[in-house]
Amino acid sequence: MEILKQIAQCLEAGDDAGVTPLVRQALEDGIIAKTVLDEGLIAGMNTVGEKFRVHEIFLPDVLLAAKAMYAGMDVLKPLLISAGVSSRGRVVIGSVQGDLHDIGKNLVGIMLKGAGFEVIDLGNDVAASTFVATAKKHDARVIGMSALLTTTMPVMKEVVDLLKKENLGGRIKTIIGGAPVSQNYAGEIGADAYGYDCAQAVAGVKKLAAAVQ
């Protein structure tokens, strides 16, 4: 449908003012909210994510698109809720205890929402027990942790160990990221995935969430 392509293109261009009327128009045309979401907004964000992954665009362009995504979601959300359409799953994110740096974590959160996840952002300086308790309480599928300081990385292991101790490792997956963190470190502490950047983090969460469905 042409209007869904227009929504996706408008979103790719980061035109938040343009997305809203197009989404309304699509609904007036009789297209259901879930289709507008999947084939308009998420399709557009997927293209943006791929362009970002291959360095065709850079971060500000992605965030302009994310804002456009949010503008479209503001229109769709009440309809999706009343139709009982569920998100792709809940993800708990935060910067680990001892770390106040949260810009990277915020960006991952924005892109996860853009990918259709429900994100519970615990902010920064988050204790291991808080990550796990929140994930349990909200039935989250994935915990995403960020650290910028080498001295705070061990908190990530505390979360992984706590999940194992409570036999939750199969139900709640973990992904880690941040400047001092690596794929090797993820393997070393038993985290389920590692995200080098926002795009990789979102791709990792998608895989993990699908694995626990």
Place this chain on the structure above:
Amino acid sequence: MIGVPIARLQPQPAAVYAALGLKSGSLPSARAAALLERALELFQAGSEPLGACEPVSTEEFSEIYSGRGLNAAATPLAGIFPRADRLYLFAFTLGKEISEEIKRLFAAEDFALGSVLDAVASLAADNAGRIAEEWAEGRAAGQENDAGSRALLYSPGYCGWHISGQEKLFARLRPHRIGIRLNASYLMNPLKSISGVLVAGPAAIHRFSDSYPFCIHCKSPTCRERGMARSA
């Protein structure tokens, strides 16, 4: 207390774009360029840069560095600072307003401008560290060292110096005078602040093997370039 002109702190556009992931040789979109222009306006309007710096003896710093006894068993700085000619405790902040503005932009879902302003502010804080290093280097070179002198800033939270080291550093330097406070996890508020010790001395003292356990996972090993003399 040291005032630092905003113009000296403001990062170059290319540095901001690189920090935001623009591939080398690529040009930003017109919208991204407009975002940077706006972010620089906000940076100039909202920054209140202030620094604090005080000399400290090797013995005093040894006590500060020991912190709460949580440092890694072996750290580069433990081998570097005893060989320094001069040590200065240092803290710097861009002030409360710029950090608040970044939060406001994200809360208002203006993610793109928020992230560009965040990058500008982070690079400006880094620039403040470099300005301090040049100042300390100049003092060392002007007094008893030659052009091979090098001053570098080392900060708690990095390279095995546990973040709890902030406690004693702050007790001695008292950066609350310039508006920086520590929270219970020893993190600085305002966020766009830096702290640490300026270690001035022969360039060779800053060179170290990157075989420490925490180096294995480090993806931003600037220590190599940092350890090179500026004149090299």
